[in-house]
Amino acid sequence: MVTSTKDAVRRRIEQAGERLVRLSHRIHANPELAFEEVKASGWVADALHEAAFEVRHGAFDLPTAVRATVGSGPLHIGICAEYDALPGIGHACGHNIIAAAAVGAGLGLAEVADDLGLTVTVLGTPAEEGGGGKVLMLERGAFDGLGAAMMVHPAATELTAMPGTAVSQFDVSYQGRPSHAGLHPELGVNAADAITVAQVAIGLLRQQTRGVDRIGGVVTAAGSAPNIIPGESRGRWIVRSDTAEELAALKARVLRCFEAGALATGAELSVRPSGPDYADLRPDEAMLALYRANAEALGRVFSEPPADGGAATDMGNVSHHVPTIHPMLGLDCLPAVNHQPEFTAACVTAAADRAVLDGAIAMAWTAIDLV
Structure with a gap:
């Protein structure tokens, strides 16, 4: 049953592939800074509303936050969509890919959620690049009652988890x-x-x-x-x-x-x-193993994280309260890396478009495995 359900979810995501890639490119072409993501959050909300999610745009007293829920099962999964850009260099961290993949995972799970015993909530989370949108949402109850939270994030190479400081x-x-x-x-x-x-x-x-x-x-x-x-x-x-x-x-x-x-x-x-402090990222190892197996089944090849340093994310704060994963989708674009103009260009390539679909499928499959 699990295999047939996963196959059905994959087909649904791939059937929506053109729309998901279009959403990614549209957000990329219209970069908006922290708490100013009016267009991007609206497009995410509209895409989920069309898929029969119960959608609230402007959730948790944040005008560009989104809460979209489908299903009524006992296991409640949260999937995070980021969509803010960086000043001067646009989507040089690939949040357009994150948003489209989150929508894709939600679309894939929507029709099977009740049969599986799932409740699926896609959370549009503003202001990750400073501003701490998820920290504010966490304080206001956005992650209450979740059994797990997940998202994917593009990078130059594939990583199970971003070294999150x-x-x-x-x-x-x-x-x-x-x-x-x-x-x-x-x-x-x-x-x-x-x-x-x-x-x-x-x-x-x-x-x-x-x-x-x-x-x-x-x-x-x-x-x-x-x-x-x-x-x-x-x-x-x-x-x-x-x-x-x-x-x-x-x-x-x-x-x-x-x-x-x-x-x-x-x-x-x-x-x-200038914003709330971000906590270190503490991924749930068991859930991460499920995700990695699913990503590898799609042909994704993982590399080792750097020995020193790391980036930061407000998903770190979430990981201290809810079992969380934050794997990185490789775009095979070295020497271009996150927060460079060259990475902005890499986030609308064929590899980036494939990452949208693979990220969506791998997250949806992981939610099925968690059931």
Whole structure:
């Protein structure tokens, strides 16, 4: 029975293949940033409504979140669709593929959910690239009652699980005092110097951090003219580590670097979070084994994850509350990797289109195995 059910689900997804690929390409061609995914979330909601899902667009007090449910069985599976883009480089993380694959898995399971004893909910989750849409949805009950949660994510190579680190992002600003840089520089308090001191201190700190730790940042403002002592500077920073506990210790050291900038120059420091912290990703190994077997049955070939470092996802927070998987779909596009313009182009190739269907089928098959 399992084999025949899987065959039927695969046929249904492949029959919808042209629509799913069109959805992927449409989202890719219309990149929208965090919490601004009006078009993408609407297209996902419409596709699921057409498949007889009970759909709520604007769920959990988030205008671009979606909750779409079908079936009434005792095992409740959540499938996550991301669709936000990156500033400047569009869908360089392939969220168009994630959204289309999630819709495809939902379509494949819709007609067999009740027979299998499944309830299937597709969750459209905004603002993964900063903003923590899933964290907000988790706090508001979106994942309550789920027996499992899953999603797929494109990458250069096939991985069972993304090495998911804990992350904190925050905005930093210094308030100094502008003055004429030639006539009266002594009357100024140089906010640009403050952020320079902080960056030098962070650069030195990196020598004493572990290989898995990452500290990154950009200066977004540091004066407007060379003959004016800059009275304000601003930047956005991100700190990564293996676990929430290790992240807290590293972040404290980074914040002291910013305090050093204030102390050295006399500028006033302000730090505020730019979104909720992301927890480390803890995939469910048993479910991951089921997914891998299903993906390999479709011809997917897995590689080993990198030894150090990793990316971050708000799916990590979900994984601390619900059994979760977050496997990576290889697009065979090296040397292009996530968050590069070349990866944006790779996310609408024939390999990307195949990944939409394979990801959808593998997730749907995994849900059947979980029954």
